[in-house]
Amino acid sequence: MDAPDITLMLGPAASGKTSAALELLREPRRGRALLLVPGGVQLRWLNERVDLPPRTRIKQFYSFADTILRMAGKRPEPLTGTMGTLLLRRILRELAADGKLPLFARVAHKPGFVATVGQLLEEAQQNKVDPQRLASASVTPYDAELGLIYAAYESALTRLGRADINRRLALARDALRANPRLLASLALLVVDGFDQFTPLQQSLLHEASRQARRTVVTLTGADVERPAHRRFTRTRQLLTAEGAEDAERRQKDEQQRLAAKNAADVEVRSISASVASATSAVKNGALVFLESHLFSLDTPPAIDAAEAIHVVNAPDREREVRAALRRAVRLTEVGVTPEQIAIIYRDGTAYTPLLHEVANEYGLPLALHDGLPLDEAPAVVAWLNLLRLPLDDWPRRSLIEALRWIADDSLTGDGRPELTDGRRETGDGRRETGDGSRQTADHEPPTTGYRSLDNPKSKIQNPKLEVSNLQSLISSLAAAARAAGVVTGLERLRTALHSF
Numbered sequence: 001m002d003a004p005d006i007t008l009m010l011g012p013a014a015s016g017k018t019s020a021a022l023e024l025l026r027e028p029r030r031g032r033a034l035l036l037v038p039g040g041v042q043l044r045w046l047n048e049r050v051d052l053p054p055r056t057r058i059k060q061f062y063s064f065a066d067t068i069l070r071m072a073g074k075r076p077e078p079l080t081g082t083m084g085t086l087l088l089r090r091i092l093r094e095l096a097a098d099g100k101l102p103l104f105a106r107v108a109h110k111p112g113f114v115a116t117v118g119q120l121l122e123e124a125q126q127n128k129v130d131p132q133r134l135a136s137a138s139v140t141p142y143d144a145e146l147g148l149i150y151a152a153y154e155s156a157l158t159r160l161g162r163a164d165i166n167r168r169l170a171l172a173r174d175a176l177r178a179n180p181r182l183l184a185s186l187a188l189l190v191v192d193g194f195d196q197f198t199p200l201q202q203s204l205l206h207e208a209s210r211q212a213r214r215t216v217v218t219l220t221g222a223d224v225e226r227p228a229h230r231r232f233t234r235t236r237q238l239l240t241a242e243g244a245e246d247a248e249r250r251q252k253d254e255q256q257r258l259a260a261k262n263a264a265d266v267e268v269r270s271i272s273a274s275v276a277s278a279t280s281a282v283k284n285g286a287l288v289f290l291e292s293h294l295f296s297l298d299t300p301p302a303i304d305a306a307e308a309i310h311v312v313n314a315p316d317r318e319r320e321v322r323a324a325l326r327r328a329v330r331l332t333e334v335g336v337t338p339e340q341i342a343i344i345y346r347d348g349t350a351y352t353p354l355l356h357e358v359a360n361e362y363g364l365p366l367a368l369h370d371g372l373p374l375d376e377a378p379a380v381v382a383w384l385n386l387l388r389l390p391l392d393d394w395p396r397r398s399l400i401e402a403l404r405w406i407a408d409d410s411l412t413g414d415g416r417p418e419l420t421d422g423r424r425e426t427g428d429g430r431r432e433t434g435d436g437s438r439q440t441a442d443h444e445p446p447t448t449g450y451r452s453l454d455n456p457k458s459k460i461q462n463p464k465l466e467v468s469n470l471q472s473l474i475s476s477l478a479a480a481a482r483a484a485g486v487v488t489g490l491e492r493l494r495t496a497l498h499s500f
Helices: 017-026 040-049 061-072 081-097 111-126 131-135 143-160 165-178 199-211 227-241 252-265 278-292 317-333 348-362 378-388 396-408 463-484 486-498
Strands: 005-011 032-036 056-059 186-191 214-220 267-270 430-432 438-440
Touching: 005 017, 005 227, 017 032, 017 186, 017 214, 032 061, 040 056, 056 061, 061 165, 061 199, 081 111, 081 143, 111 143, 111 165, 111 199, 131 143, 165 199, 186 199, 199 214, 199 227, 214 227, 317 348, 378 396
Parallel strands: 005 214, 005 267, 032 056, 032 186, 186 214
Antiparallel strands: 430 438
């Protein structure tokens, strides 16, 4: 096999790295091309606004891993987050009942403990720490029991034939090692938008880059090391040092030596902010200057902000939010898209409700990256209120609201629920994939007597019949919910979430 062609494309923030990567994807080539991005936001933005040539796909790490496993014929059933939590809770209860968790026995049934252990196991998987290493670490008296829980969790996944996200990444890496020609048709692999990789992601990327004919990775950085770029520099060193299976067990000085030795095997190309951002340097010169001196210990010379930075003094949070969103409205009026506007705030508890209220008043679309509290999510609120209808003897106003929720798809978000890999369900029961194509869903689209899925604006034809059908449906749901204690449990959950 020929030596892999690997390029690290370095540049400061907003220096044009993504644009350069997209130009590479548009170049004529023989074979397939793949663009790896870190999240669903980038994936959807690229799919909606960037026209890429045929045989070019955009994926995230875990959907890339699923593709590899499917090609290798070894794709396990996925384990969702909820399924993983339930499985871990059952394992903890069984181990505690058998007397194998003397230190954790008193808290093994606590939801907070289950969540904490789940996070610890996820970190262990991401850092390629196996159960034996965790149990033998002996850093704390609890390590042996944590290793036992980890081993039981891995054994349960194997027995059930399922895999969580990190296990799928590891299986995909192993599949590439077992078949060096699995990605032989991949002519170009581009990795864009990451500032760091977990060791597990790094190992999968290393195996994929050995099989792709050309690999390009964009990283934030510069030729001269700066305090603000230390994390990016560490990522670059680890990427160039990746090679042997035992690289993670080397000492720090050995990793640095290996990085220096292998640096010649990886081309490093720098993008100058002054060149790549020439068109915006006049307007954003102050921001470029600010970024270039971020965390610097030396006092930089003062420059004119050139109207790039404005300071607004507001007497309270509401007027502060209104000032920020009025500025956003003015930007949209001159052609700036909402996706190009970011609002950063320190405390989501204080600002999120105000942002929602004022943005709705101004008609601005708002996308929160930190999400909403579960008890405020529209679908959760709608379902809780729906289940309470028979308990409250069908109040007229609440029943009308329930009909409106169904007509507006409030019970399922926007009617096209987002899947775990950034795809969305379409109204015809098919899935939009990251490459813009469509796949048949695993189930037929749901049918209901309330409105046509093919015509979202269709009106209810027979209100009395719909109310009767709705009452029957909700009564069945409520009866099952009461029998299982779901209503009480959801109310307790909402109260607990509201207290945070």
